[in-house]
Amino acid sequence: xxxxxxxxxxxxxxxxxxxxxxxxxxxxxxxxxxxxxxxxxxxxxxxxxxxxxxxxxxxxxxxxxxxxxxxxxxxxxxxxxxxxxxx
Numbered sequence: 454x455x456x457x458x459x460x461x462x463x464x465x466x467x468x469x470x471x472x473x474x475x476x477x478x479x480x481x482x483x484x485x486x487x488x489x490x491x492x493x494x495x496x497x498x499x500x501x502x503x504x505x506x507x508x509x510x511x512x513x514x515x516x517x518x519x520x521x522x523x524x525x526x527x528x529x530x531x532x533x534x535x536x537x538x539x540x
Contacts, residue, residue, distance in 0.1 A: 455517055455518045455519060456468065456518060461498060463497070464495075464497060464498050464501060467495055467497050467501075468495055468501055468503065468518070471493060471495050471503070472493070472503060472515065475493060475505070475513060476513055480493065481493070482494040482495075482496070486504075486528055486531070487532070488532050488535055488536070489506050489507075489535055490504055490505070490506055490516065490528075490531045490532055490535045491504070491505055491506070491507070492504055492528070492531075493505060498520070499520035499521055499522060500520050500521035501518065501519070501520050502518060502519055502520060502521070502524060502527060503515060503517075503518040504516040504517050504518065504527060504528065504530075504531035506535050506538065514538060516530075516531040516534040516535060517530050517531055517534060
């Protein structure tokens with residue numbers, strides 16, 4: 454839902470590319486934020502973030518996203534979603 458609301462086509466393209474690289478095993482700038490959740494950081498525009506959990510060794514479950522301005526709220530929501538998945 455968050456991604457669909459983005460209006461900047463370049464931002465959408467960059468975020469999509471980073472997610473694709475993540476699924477191929479090339480995560481780039483990723484920071485663990487606790488509870489099994491990691492933050493994929495995209496250095497573009499307002500500093501986009503995508504939150505995910507990794508299952509097994511190759512499977513990735515995207516939780517939510519946002520930017521530096523909504524980061525604290527997005528992290529709380531990512532942890533809630535991860536707990537609901539049993540992570």
